[in-house]
Amino acid sequence: MSATPGKSKRPDVGGIGISSPQRVIDAQSGATKLQLAEYYLSVGNWLTPHLAGRPLSIVRAPDGVDGDSFFQRHCGRLKMPHMRVLDKSLDPEHAHLIQADSITAVVEAAQMGTVEFHTWNARSDRIDRPDRVVFDLDPDPALPWSSMVEATCMTLDLLDELGLKAFLKTSGGRGMHMVVPIDRRQGWDCINEFARGVTMRLAREAPDKFAEKMGPKNRIGKIFVDYLRNQRGASTVAAYSARARPGLPVSVPIGRDELEQIAGANQWNILNLHQRLAEQSGDPWSDYASTRQSISASLLKALAQDG
Ligand code: ATP
């Protein structure tokens, strides 16, 4: 039997035919569209647990990282049959939200020009009860990496003091992301108040290091702990997602003990991450799923007082 004309040039990656496989999507590394699809297939077991069950936003960059990019959180006219389309009631004023529950959905999205995968802080089965709080440490770009390490440690110390376990990942860009898993007991208002409280407390205790307000003008020589990622509908790049930036860096979970060893938030990318995954002894986030903690009224009170 002969192959269907036109389809024969599409290499199969996990059941998805990749069009224009040799198109270079990143001039810096020379990585092709096929390599990105293969990257996603290879990290499927690491990435899918971070995507499954959560509303998703995607960043599509069909012409590569130097071209235009599109941020999309609704199905619109997506041609991605493996992407789950969520119930309209989750976001009644817009088109249906989407969710990637399988690696096939991820590779299919990559085939359609998706580079980044971002998720909500709640799962779609209980959308009004977030299950994590995310802090995004955004530096004045002029600061050295050592300032990011120091600010990350200070934020971790505060969370420790409050009795909360946090998990770290590189953003793949300039900073660190800190994820605090929580039981699904509180609503969005509560976790917002908590997240904002953390930022304010840090800015109060170390005003020379932490900014109180977002925006480049407010964080000259400082780091802004972005708490706004915790509003309903906000999203953050998922662990193991690539970034649509030069070098195709990846957001990577790290252990606390690694923080002082890494050179920057973009040191891993789609071409070198497999080396780390092959060498690491276990999952730096292995305790994540078994962590049981919540944001109580007494915790909010403790946060409002100076330590
Ligand atoms: P860095 O370390 O460089 O700060 P980051 O992942 O923390 O990387 P951004 O990539 O700037 O930061 O993401 C900013 C936030 O805005 C994320 O929460 C993301 O989900 C969201 N976002 C990104 N692009 C758009 C867009 N075009 N429209 C709306 N929200 C977006």
Ligand code: MN
């Ligand atoms: Mn950031």
